[in-house]
Amino acid sequence: MTEKKKTTIVLFSGDYDKAMAAYIIANGAAAYDHEVTIFHTFWGLNALRKDEHLQVKKTFMEKLFGKMMPRGAEKMGLSKMNYLGMGKKMIKDIMKKHNAVPVNELVEMAQAQDVKLIACTMTMDLLGLQKEELLDNIEYAGVAAYIGDSEDGNITLFI
Amino acid sequence: MTEKKKTTIVLFSGDYDKAMAAYIIANGAAAYDHEVTIFHTFWGLNALRKDEHLQVKKTFMEKLFGKMMPRGAEKMGLSKMNYLGMGKKMIKDIMKKHNAVPVNELVEMAQAQDVKLIACTMTMDLLGLQKEELLDNIEYAGVAAYIGDSEDGNITLFI
Amino acid sequence: MTEKKKTTIVLFSGDYDKAMAAYIIANGAAAYDHEVTIFHTFWGLNALRKDEHLQVKKTFMEKLFGKMMPRGAEKMGLSKMNYLGMGKKMIKDIMKKHNAVPVNELVEMAQAQDVKLIACTMTMDLLGLQKEELLDNIEYAGVAAYIGDSEDGNITLFI
Numbered sequence: 001m002t003e004k005k006k007t008t009i010v011l012f013s014g015d016y017d018k019a020m021a022a023y024i025i026a027n028g029a030a031a032y033d034h035e036v037t038i039f040h041t042f043w044g045l046n047a048l049r050k051d052e053h054l055q056v057k058k059t060f061m062e063k064l065f066g067k068m069m070p071r072g073a074e075k076m077g078l079s080k081m082n083y084l085g086m087g088k089k090m091i092k093d094i095m096k097k098h099n100a101v102p103v104n105e106l107v108e109m110a111q112a113q114d115v116k117l118i119a120c121t122m123t124m125d126l127l128g129l130q131k132e133e134l135l136d137n138i139e140y141a142g143v144a145a146y147i148g149d150s151e152d153g154n155i156t157l158f159i
Numbered sequence: 160m161t162e163k164k165k166t167t168i169v170l171f172s173g174d175y176d177k178a179m180a181a182y183i184i185a186n187g188a189a190a191y192d193h194e195v196t197i198f199h200t201f202w203g204l205n206a207l208r209k210d211e212h213l214q215v216k217k218t219f220m221e222k223l224f225g226k227m228m229p230r231g232a233e234k235m236g237l238s239k240m241n242y243l244g245m246g247k248k249m250i251k252d253i254m255k256k257h258n259a260v261p262v263n264e265l266v267e268m269a270q271a272q273d274v275k276l277i278a279c280t281m282t283m284d285l286l287g288l289q290k291e292e293l294l295d296n297i298e299y300a301g302v303a304a305y306i307g308d309s310e311d312g313n314i315t316l317f318i
Numbered sequence: 319m320t321e322k323k324k325t326t327i328v329l330f331s332g333d334y335d336k337a338m339a340a341y342i343i344a345n346g347a348a349a350y351d352h353e354v355t356i357f358h359t360f361w362g363l364n365a366l367r368k369d370e371h372l373q374v375k376k377t378f379m380e381k382l383f384g385k386m387m388p389r390g391a392e393k394m395g396l397s398k399m400n401y402l403g404m405g406k407k408m409i410k411d412i413m414k415k416h417n418a419v420p421v422n423e424l425v426e427m428a429q430a431q432d433v434k435l436i437a438c439t440m441t442m443d444l445l446g447l448q449k450e451e452l453l454d455n456i457e458y459a460g461v462a463a464y465i466g467d468s469e470d471g472n473i474t475l476f477i
Contacts, residue, residue, distance in 0.1 A: 169339070169343075169475070171335075171336065171339055171477075173398055200339060201335050201339065201398075202335075202397075202398050220408055220411070220412060223408075224399075224408070227399060228399075281342075281418070284416050284418075285409060285412055285413065285416065285418065287412075302342055302343060302346035303346060303349075303350070305343070305346070306325075306343075306346050306347050306350050306352070306473075307350075309472070309473050310323050310325075310347075310350070310352070310472045310473060311472065312472070312473070315472075315473045315474055315475060316475070317339075317475040317476060317477050
């Protein structure tokens with residue numbers, strides 16, 4: 001009996017292309033039978049946001065951050081050549097032509113493959129994000145859980 | 160007798176939020192008894208800069224770079240939504256309300272926990288930074304030391 | 319008989335300073351007898367582009383992307399303080415004074431040391447890059463090859 005290999009990714013970035021890279025690696029590793037965890041922190045939390053507007057109690061500053069940050073991966077911009085959304089639109093058009101899977105579907109695929117999606121509770125507090133605003137069936141944890149998951153890992157990435 | 164686990168982080172980024180993530184992971188890993196190294200290179204060196212202005216001999220270009228780069232982590236901007244410092248100020252206000260530890264104190268905590276802080280000598284040369292300008296009790300090394308430290312590591316990250 | 323240590327780097331970024339860091343680590347690891355792979359994806363593919371303009375068949379959008387993206391590492395900008403190329407020029411001048419090796423030469427050194435340079439075929443499609451436009455003697459692969467290469471690795475980085 002051999003132990004499963006492990007891949008753990010910290011998704012810090014809120015860029016569409018980086019989230020795509022993270023989820024492609026995660027789905028690939030899961031397909032090769034790795035135990036995979038994506039720990040979402042800071043702007044990476046936005047990949048887990050639900051699309052709809054939700055009524056939750058927030059301070060003024062939390063509301064402001066909430067409005068400025070994208071609701072879900074599909075609303076994120078590119079890390080390069082975004083040009084106020086133009087570059088992003090081009091990439092999305094090309095993706096459609098190549099039948100490439102958009103990031104929100106990569107997230108669903110990851111959940112279907114039992115990739116563990118974790119939201120960092122400390123940065124949720126900082127950015128004023130609440131559990132109701134994030135996808136269902138994810139886990140909530142802090143840095144201790146991340147260390148525990150990744151210290152026996154094979155592939156450890158910060159994206 | 161078991162060997163200690165190892166976490167090695169390359170801190171390349173000069174963004175406040177990324178430095179925060181690096182130092183939170185480093186302090187977390189140290190608390191779980193890992194041997195932890197942060198190798199500061201390029202803009203990440205600014206996290207090690209002293210706050211005060213120091214009289215050191217520099218060429219014109221080195222002075223220019225020195226002036227443009229932040230003196231210490233607290234003067235860094237955010238990687239996203241910085242808005243000429245507004246976003247950074249907001250995050251700092253929220254951090255204060257949540258009693259979150261600012262990065263300069265995370266650096267002190269790391270030193271107290273014996274996290275090895277290394278400044279990359281090659282990029283110090285490129286950016287014109289001198290030892291007098293950086294924090295005391297850090298080490299100076301190049302890529303060979305980084306490879307040696309991380310090749311037996313458990314968690315290896317580039318931030 | 320001991321197995322070789324392994325270093326695998328995903329080079330996602332199209333910034334000159336990050337490509338420099340990636341190739342310095344790769345060459346360092348190769349010098350310490352690691353088996354080293356750099357998997358170029360998204361903007362990192364530009365580090366592998368040939369300098370010259372080549373006549374290849376492209377759609378309008380692929381031509382546009384091709385024109386906007388740098389042809390080879392030496393044409394990339396900095397991730398910080400680029401100032402429309404000014405910062406980049408400064409860094410290059412300082413590098414020359416310090417006899418630091420420019421990135422296009424670091425790429426040649428890596429090839430001479432048998433570092434495996436891989437271009438991600440999926441993102442080549444997205445960005446409209448064709449094999450003729452990339453350096454000779456590189457390999458072409460997808461995420462499965464990356465997982466296979468890095469799951470037994472010692473140092474795994476995403477840059």
